[in-house]
Amino acid sequence: MLAITPWSNGTPDFAVTSTARILVCAVERRCSICGTRMGKGPVWRVVAAEEAATIAGVLNVGDAYANSEHTVEPPGHHACMLYAAMVCPYLARPTGRRGNDVSLPSAAFHRGEAHGSVDGLTGAVTAFDTYEFTVVEAVHFRFTGLRAFLPYALGDEHLAALRESIDAQPAAESCPEWLLTNEDAAEQRAERYA
Template sequence: MPAITPWRGGEPQFALTDHGRSANCALERRCSVCGGFMPKGPVWRVVGAAESAAIADALRAGRSYQNLAPTMEGPGHRACMLYAAMVCPFLARPNARRRQTAEGDGADEVTAAAVRGAVRGGTGAVVGFADYEYAVTETRVLFRFLDLVEFLPHETADEHLAELRAELATAAAPAQES
């Protein structure tokens, strides 16, 4: 269960983001998926087709990638974002459609792509950034991601299964040695 998911009537509302939970994750540097602490260093997020294409274009042209447009999607651990990309139908497949609008009934510049019926389309990606910034407003938490460090594109997210297994094995190794 994502750490930022709100509950209504005892049921998780997967396509929505709970303001208080998201704010706590931002303020305490916690992963938006597992809720665990993220130490200083890179953070990851999953991006849709438009941002994935922009990153790929910048890399092909030998330019650094900078997207300072705010998003409501918070950062997470590398393993958590690989996992999220695989288990969320919208993130996992290019033909998946959103079942509900991410926030409220209408869209604005931040939520325009997160409306009911929207298709992820094209190639998605799990992307690592050196750091992030955030702002907690009265109605939402906004994130900006800085300095690209890793780009893992996918047509379907199951392409990341070997990478997820390797990440989990690496994370478990120190615990097994003690």
Template sequence: MRFDAVPVPPSVGARPRDARGYPVPAITPWDGDTPQFALTDYERSADCARGRRCSVCGELMPRGPVWRVVGASESAAIAEALAAGRPYRNLAPTLEGPGHRACMLYASMVCPYLARPGARRGLDARTPDAMTEHVVRGAARGASGAVVGFADYEFAITATRVLFRFLDVVEFSPHAESDAHLDELRAELAGRTADMRPAQDGR
């Protein structure tokens, strides 16, 4: 599906766009007039964490669940925990911040790297280390991904990075091709949140 055929959350539609027309997430750094989509801006991410703002649209997230898009390994770990009736909590911190449900459903479908199993990253991390060694040019997303809702998040702001941990899975929506989320996104934008997939479904 073309990115411009995906329904756009109003707050995302108000974001600046790149030369192709892609909305630029709130935490994305710029190099002159060019957004660096594979990277995360430290100050922008810190501001979003402190202000409980969505990492995609930059708008306030109300108290309650938050969402993020996860790749193949974390999606598999969550699915395994849910299938076994165990709670899941990512003990290892991540650089990827939370967002609104609609924003993360949208991002999962529009971001070329997140949307398809064979998609590969186009940029390296600026300072690769143990947390960002997977952010290398040519790295594949993996066979599956998921949009996951969590009851809340924790964060820590160090001298060089913003770290997040997520608490208690409340929704698990896995995908191979993220077009599978199209109906969920349409329902969310229409205010029909009853379409959420409960975590206990294990889907």
């Protein structure tokens, strides 16, 4: 179960994400995967093929990458984002297909579209110094200060790094009740922040 996955009638709906849950994670600096606090230091996220290829191109010419576009993809822990890149059917392989339509101010994605790859990259797990967010119809993030870039053609290329990251992590707190199966609790918490 993901912290940002909404629940309905006791069942998680993995095909969508909850704006309320994403807002709670953003305000409380919680991982969007496990729901526990991220602490100080860099935040991690998975980027899709186009952004991964752009970052690689910028880094190859020796420039610093500056992210000017908003994204609806929230951050998380290093291990959690490595895990997401490996197990999410859409992120892990270029043949992964989108389950639902998604519309952003700068782009639209349609159900059934393949994830694809650009310059041999399906995506990358990245670290940034920090993030900022705004709430419009969804929670929009902007990440600054690229710290790490871990590209991949297939998500499972990061299995060894995932194992190392899990072994290096201190024992985590439990995910709070308002990010578990109680959708009303998540909505109420988000209303406090809205």
